Amino acid sequence: MPVRHRFVSAALGGLILLSPAAAFAHAFLKTAEPGVGAVVAQAPSQLLLTYTEGLEVRFCTVTVQGPDGAAVQAGKPQAVAGHENEMTVPVHITAPGKYTVTWHALSVDTHKTEGRFSFTISP
Numbered sequence: 766m767p768v769r770h771r772f773v774s775a776a777l778g779g780l781i782l783l784s785p786a787a788a789f790a791h792a793f794l795k796t797a798e799p800g801v802g803a804v805v806a807q808a809p810s811q812l813l814l815t816y817t818e819g820l821e822v823r824f825c826t827v828t829v830q831g832p833d834g835a836a837v838q839a840g841k842p843q844a845v846a847g848h849e850n851e852m853t854v855p856v857h858i859t860a861p862g863k864y865t866v867t868w869h870a871l872s873v874d875t876h877k878t879e880g881r882f883s884f885t886i887s888p
């Protein structure tokens with residue numbers, strides 16, 4: 766799928782951006798740990814984000830906002846060896862509450878996407 770998408774992009778250039786089919790080939794969030802909307806008992810030491818397409822991790826950014834609205838200490842996204850659709854982000858979470866993750870991704874076909882989700886650490 767990603768290979769075919771790259772071929773089509775190369776062939777059609779910017780026109781592919783206008784095609785609804787292209788939307789499926791961009792890097793959208795597929796799953797996350799902690800999960801989207803999940804309530805978990807244990808504060809994670811890292812987030813794992815899995816996308817629908819391969820990522821250029823060094824050009825991806827992830828920020829996390831804590832229950833008080835303050836920024837949570839989060840490290841740079843890290844590539845996951847052998848899983849080009851995934852990245853991990855070290856986080857320092859010390860309190861229960863609702864956390865909001867905002868991500869900007871650059872996929873291997875150079876398309877940018879962004880999104881946001883929340884999870885909750887139960888008291």
Ligand SMILES: [Cu+2]
Binds near residue numbers: 770787872
């Ligand atoms: Cu794309």
